[in-house]
Amino acid sequence: MMPIPQKLTFTWLREQYQRGALTPKQVVLEIVARAERDKEMNIWIIPPALAHIQPYLDLLESKKSADSPLWGIPFAIKDNIDLQGLPTTAGCPGFTYMPAEHAVVVQRLIEAGAIPIGKANLDQFATGLVGTRSPYGDTHNALRQELISGGSSSGSAVAVARGQAAFALGTDTAGSGRVPAALNNLVGLKPSIGAWPTKGLVPACASLDCITVFAHSLEDAAGVDAVVRGSHEGDPWSRNTSQPVPQAPLRWLLPKEAPEFFGPYEDAYRAAWLHAVDRMEASGVPVSYVNTDLFAQAAAVLYEGPWVAERWASLGDFVNSHPGTVHPVTEQILKTGASPAYDAASVFKAMHQLQAYRAETTQMLQGAVLVMPTAGGTWTREQVLNDPVATNRDMGKYTNHCNLLHLCAVALPAGEAGDGVPFGVTLFAGNDREDLLLGAAEQWRDCVWGGERKAASTVVGGSLTAAHLCEDSILVAVCGLHMRGYALEPQMIRCGAQFVSEAATAAKYQLVKLNTSPPKPGLIKRTTEGTSIALELWRMPLSSFGSFVSSIPAPLGIGQIELADGRHVQGFVCEAYAALDAIDISVYGGWRNMPLEILG
Numbered sequence: 001m002m003p004i005p006q007k008l009t010f011t012w013l014r015e016q017y018q019r020g021a022l023t024p025k026q027v028v029l030e031i032v033a034r035a036e037r038d039k040e041m042n043i044w045i046i047p048p049a050l051a052h053i054q055p056y057l058d059l060l061e062s063k064k065s066a067d068s069p070l071w072g073i074p075f076a077i078k079d080n081i082d083l084q085g086l087p088t089t090a091g092c093p094g095f096t097y098m099p100a101e102h103a104v105v106v107q108r109l110i111e112a113g114a115i116p117i118g119k120a121n122l123d124q125f126a127t128g129l130v131g132t133r134s135p136y137g138d139t140h141n142a143l144r145q146e147l148i149s150g151g152s153s154s155g156s157a158v159a160v161a162r163g164q165a166a167f168a169l170g171t172d173t174a175g176s177g178r179v180p181a182a183l184n185n186l187v188g189l190k191p192s193i194g195a196w197p198t199k200g201l202v203p204a205c206a207s208l209d210c211i212t213v214f215a216h217s218l219e220d221a222a223g224v225d226a227v228v229r230g231s232h233e234g235d236p237w238s239r240n241t242s243q244p245v246p247q248a249p250l251r252w253l254l255p256k257e258a259p260e261f262f263g264p265y266e267d268a269y270r271a272a273w274l275h276a277v278d279r280m281e282a283s284g285v286p287v288s289y290v291n292t293d294l295f296a297q298a299a300a301v302l303y304e305g306p307w308v309a310e311r312w313a314s315l316g317d318f319v320n321s322h323p324g325t326v327h328p329v330t331e332q333i334l335k336t337g338a339s340p341a342y343d344a345a346s347v348f349k350a351m352h353q354l355q356a357y358r359a360e361t362t363q364m365l366q367g368a369v370l371v372m373p374t375a376g377g378t379w380t381r382e383q384v385l386n387d388p389v390a391t392n393r394d395m396g397k398y399t400n401h402c403n404l405l406h407l408c409a410v411a412l413p414a415g416e417a418g419d420g421v422p423f424g425v426t427l428f429a430g431n432d433r434e435d436l437l438l439g440a441a442e443q444w445r446d447c448v449w450g451g452e453r454k455a456a457s458t459v460v461g462g463s464l465t466a467a468h469l470c471e472d473s474i475l476v477a478v479c480g481l482h483m484r485g486y487a488l489e490p491q492m493i494r495c496g497a498q499f500v501s502e503a504a505t506a507a508k509y510q511l512v513k514l515n516t517s518p519p520k521p522g523l524i525k526r527t528t529e530g531t532s533i534a535l536e537l538w539r540m541p542l543s544s545f546g547s548f549v550s551s552i553p554a555p556l557g558i559g560q561i562e563l564a565d566g567r568h569v570q571g572f573v574c575e576a577y578a579a580l581d582a583i584d585i586s587v588y589g590g591w592r593n594m595p596l597e598i599l600g
Helices: 010-019 024-037 050-060 104-111 154-161 179-183 218-228 266-282 293-304 308-321 328-338 344-364 381-386 388-395 434-448 466-471 489-494 542-550 576-581
Strands: 044-046 074-078 115-120 167-172 187-190 210-215 251-255 287-290 368-373 407-416 422-430 473-478 498-504 509-513 521-525 534-541 556-562 568-574
Touching: 010 218, 010 498, 024 050, 024 074, 024 115, 044 154, 050 115, 074 154, 104 115, 104 218, 115 154, 154 167, 154 179, 154 210, 167 187, 167 218, 179 187, 179 407, 179 422, 187 218, 210 218, 218 407, 218 434, 251 266, 266 368, 266 407, 266 422, 266 434, 293 344, 308 328, 328 388, 368 434, 381 388, 407 434, 422 434, 434 498, 473 542, 509 576, 521 556, 521 568, 521 576, 534 542, 568 576
Parallel strands: 074 115, 074 167, 251 287, 251 368, 473 568
Antiparallel strands: 044 115, 167 210, 187 210, 187 407, 368 422, 407 422, 473 534, 498 534, 509 521, 556 568
């Protein structure tokens, strides 16, 4: 069996499955071994085991990978989300029940071919942002085990970061889908409220709860979103929202006041934030500075106002009838919701104040996306155990406002605050502007934190800056000799193009070896069965794109290509007639996988 990397990505897994180099069962067995290796890290409540995973492996045999966008992709489930056949604990043994059916999002993932592998640890009843409030043990950070993992979706994030899942479901009421992403160097996508059904989720605050995803890339997170999004007739909180098409925002908003930082890496976090600000200001995307005091005022409503009573409404009967069962810190927080101060009048007063904050936020965010640190620092696990309430409060400083203000958000890696101490930012957009959120996230990835990408120095028509790459450029998919390391890569460079990422098409294509010299591939979209083909995404200045297209010889050309994550981009396509005297090489899943004897 070929070696399996620590980082499990959708593209890599699909490539190996298509080549026949790996099977889903082999991946699962490796995950089971990794979970056993890391068992002292308290990642799982019900760890991966072949006995409960085998039925889902068997189910794959009846599914075609071409019709199942997540075929063979393993995922973890936070243990406040139902998986039929395994108990749901919500991090509390005394609360345990056996669900009669899958949560709606879990059912949709399984139908798409994804493999549920186990139930991940969490801060009990999803109440906490630190990952230490569980009777199943505090989950260790994936990179530095003396540090906290973040909560409440602690096990979900660490499972992905430690190579025990390609993605994981978490939840987010006050930041639980974002803080663990930042502390474990992951992407954490929190959709708009109601975009994903919450039926089958143990509620924290039912009116605010969101199910979220942790993944290694924005593309993988978007691939999950494409499968689970949409209303469900059994879920009164769900909404029928369409898959967002990324749209670049008019500007980025940054907090006018200096963010507060804390913890043992306080100075390094501050430096990482200032570096991120410098990169944003130099990117060419317009930046404005705004007063964010209203976000702190809104956040206070969640734990210092009547919304905490919504948690008590969901869990109060259980807490009262099971004395000594709930984690002491969790019980202390939940019982504040029973305060007589939170009467009906206080609820309406808070609702009216929140509505004013929402209106102000909507006005502020018109056409824009707000950027803030995901967290102002981190703590050691020992520090949190010594002061569990104050340390947890600090972790939510830049997250608690999000759902109360009806915002969507995505947490993104943004460098380091020390060796093995990642730093992250969160982008926020209005509840109905997920298109801006994803467009801004792509800008962040491509223009601010694009690896080694720098402004090109040799460009048709003059020099190119990073600003041009972001504002006046187009994403181009290449699948053959224009890829890195091949003969026509210099043509991409001369046009000022820069490599963005590896990707794959939707499973709707045929790849053929054309009868040309030198041999070239042709990508043809099929009307019936097809295959997912590996390719590369490059960003090219619009000023060069026209001359580049005109230089492409028939039967090749540029057209719309559908990617595996649902996006459509410009890229190399081939006229169907060329397949008549060409060799079908779709089975190899991409030009890089071609044996030398076939290339000739």
